[in-house]
Amino acid sequence: WGEKNDDNNIGTVDHSLGTPIDTLFSLESGSPISVDLTDIINSSGELSFGLGVLDPSDNVSFYSKEKLLTDGAGGYAPQMSVWPSLSFQQDSLSVAYDLAFTEGWNLISVPFDGLNPHPQSVFATLIKNNQLVYVSSPKGFYKPNDPLGTLDSINSKDGYYIKASGSESNIYFRGKAFSNASLSLSAGWNLISYYPSYELNIEDAFADLIDANNLQYVAGFDQGGLVYDPDAQGTNTLHRLMPTKGYWVKINQAVENFSYPEEGQSGSTAMIANNFIEHPDVKPNPSFMFVKGQIIGHYNVGDWVKVLSEDRKIVGAIKIIKGGYLRNSPVYGDDFTTEEIDGLKTGELLSFTYNGDTLSSQIKFYPMSFKEVELDYKAFLPSTFALHQNYPNPFNPVTTIQYDVPDNGPVTIIIYDLTGRKIKTLVNQVSTPGRYSIIWNGTNDFGKSISSGMYFYRMEAPGFKSVKKLMLLK
Incomplete structure (x- = not known):
């Protein structure tokens, strides 16, 4: 806080807002006071004021949106006139939120009236x-x-994707409480605001739509994609709606004047936590689809099934839950704000890997689509020899190479430099049928680190030879 004089106001200033506020008195909750303001600020006509209360222990402050000072020859001087009487109603009070952003993408709403909307x-x-890196919505973008x-x-009824570059980014919204608390929903997808100041279980928030069999999906984004499917309760990740968040809602038929229930009017009492999908190899962004299903064979509850792109990038991770079910999880496309291709392209095929075994699929990536998969790992035996592209590639300092062996026989895999000089023997053994993974840490046969650059790896087996490139970066 600090003092500020300018042509808009005089008094203390919240520097995080850049908004001048005339702080007149501090009160304790339940201890009202009255004060004659005529000797402090004088004006005439109708003025607009706001009363901001952050929590019961905070200060209560009056502030004016009008020009309170006149720039004269001798400097600033108060305008001379009579101060009007003040009265406040609940629906005209100012509200404020301190919203923290995570680094990367966030899905928010700004459900307030009285803000400059730009x-x-x-x-x-x-x-x-x-x-601020980027603001995105179906209605346009701001950079x-x-x-x-x-x-x-920025519309108070819409949701917006915000990409922030700092891990401790905060923004402060201050304006009137949302006055027109209803939304119009079109058939299909709608990106809407969550305007209440209280949390709601999702079944309570959309109870009328669920009862009418009109709700298909609700999707959110908090450290990654979250989803609610009314027909798949056991695999949902989105359970609770949060103030100032935005949500995707897909319905069958258009609805006019949709509104959230008042606080305390919902049927349930216990709040259910959201199941965040966080995996260190996955980079969330606003382009995603959802995949759920079941795994067959030997598995461990709590393990991850990784989702791969055609070039072996990890674009999603699905947790195995009780019964071998795969929790409904996001699979990500490319982040359009980065130069590199870091996700799936539209129409690209997905594959799934678990415990070193990779299964291909016919599932293609389309944003905001929903797919179901059954992964059978109980009897996975390759029918042909295969050498797969290493991942990650480029890499530093470790990469993984997978290969398939359909029959008993000798297998070698050797790393070469561009001149054909042998660098490292990774595999030299008789192998039984199966899928194998080998990790290379960028060292040669003598255990010494090699220089960065392009290398080849070659697999040989009876009747089979294959060569692929890899890139070591340092």
Whole structure:
């Protein structure tokens, strides 16, 4: 906090907001006071005021949106007139939120009235701190200093993807409480705000849509994609709606004047926690689909089945839950804000890997689609020899190479440099049928680290030869 004089206001300033506020008195909860303001600020006509209460122990402050000072020859001086009487009603009070962003993508809403709706104003704190990377919605995008941006207004009824560059990014919203608490939903997908100031279980929030068999899916995004399917209770990851978050809602038929139930009117009492899908090899972004299903064969509850792209990138991870079911989990496409291709392309085939065995599938990536898979690992035996592309590639310092052996016989896999000089023998043994994985740490046959660059790895077996490239980066 600090003092500020300018042509808009005078008094203390919340620097995180950049908003001048005339803090007149501090009170304790339940201890109201009255004060004559005529000697402090004088004006005439109708003025607009706000009363902000962050929590019962916070200060209560009056502030004015009008110009309170006149710039005269001798400097700033108060305007001379009579201060009007003040009265407040609950629906006209100012509300404030301190919303923390995680590094990367966030799905939020700004459910307030009385704000300057331009993204440059709403996200001024992030822009000032050089932490705002991108704002995206079905209605357009905003990127700081990009003249081609198509999003010029933040609607209090919509949801927005925000990409932040800092792990401790905060933004402060301050405005009137949401006055028109109803939403119009179209058939299909809708990206909407969650405007209540309280949490709700998802079954309570959408009870009417569920009872009418009109709700298909609800999807959220908090450290990654979350989903609620009313027909698949056991594998859902989204259970609770949170204030100032945004949510995708897919319905069969359009609905006018949808609203969330009032606090305390819901049928359930216990709040159910969301099941966040966090895996260190997966990079969440707004382009995703959902995959659920079942695994057959030997498995451990709590293990992960990884989802691979055609070039062996890890684009998703699905946790095995009780009964061998695969929790409904996001599989990610490419993050359009990065230069590298770090996810699936539309129409690309998915494969699944668990305990070193990889199964192909006919599932193709399409954003906001839902697929189900059955993975049978109980009798996986390759029908042909195969040498797979290493992953990750490029790599530093470790990469994995998988290969298939259909029959008993000798198998060798050797790393060569570009001149054909042998660098490292990875495999030289008689192998039984199965799928194998070998890890290479970028060292030669003498255990010494090799220099960065392009290398080849060659597999030989009876009647089979295959060579692939790999890249070591340091």
